[in-house]
Amino acid sequence: xxxxxxxxxxxxxxxxxxxxxxxxxxxxxxxxxxxxxxxxxxxxxxxxxxxxxxxxxxxxxxxxxxxxxxxxxxxxxxxxxxxxxxxxxxxxxxxxxxxxxxxxxxxxxx
Numbered sequence: 001x002x003x004x005x006x007x008x009x010x011x012x013x014x015x016x017x018x019x020x021x022x023x024x025x026x027x028x029x030x031x032x033x034x035x036x037x038x039x040x041x042x043x044x045x046x047x048x049x050x051x052x053x054x055x056x057x058x059x060x061x062x063x064x065x066x067x068x069x070x071x072x073x074x075x076x077x078x079x080x081x082x083x084x085x086x087x088x089x090x091x092x093x094x095x096x097x098x099x100x101x102x103x104x105x106x107x108x109x110x
């Protein structure tokens with residue numbers, strides 16, 4: 001959950017439920033959290049492309065000492081994609097009853 005770090009809170013009050021994991025925190029409004037999350041995903045896509053280009057360049061060189069680096073890079077990329085796919089499957093199966101679905105619609109993001 002994104003939270004405010006300065007004095008500005010956009011009128012959001014701190015969470016007062018003592019049983020909440022976010023007790024005492026002033027959360028950023030859900031819409032802004034969605035937009036920040038979307039920007040983060042776009043940056044991750046760009047970094048993923050750059051990394052894949054670098055791995056491909058290393059593979060095309062065919063230098064034997066770089067095989068370990070290439071293997072680890074490919075393993076990490078595939079693992080990250082698998083985790084993301086698992087999250088997407090989970091979110092598609094279990095509807096968030098707290099947040100209305102319109103908040104996740106692509107048209108509402110930037």
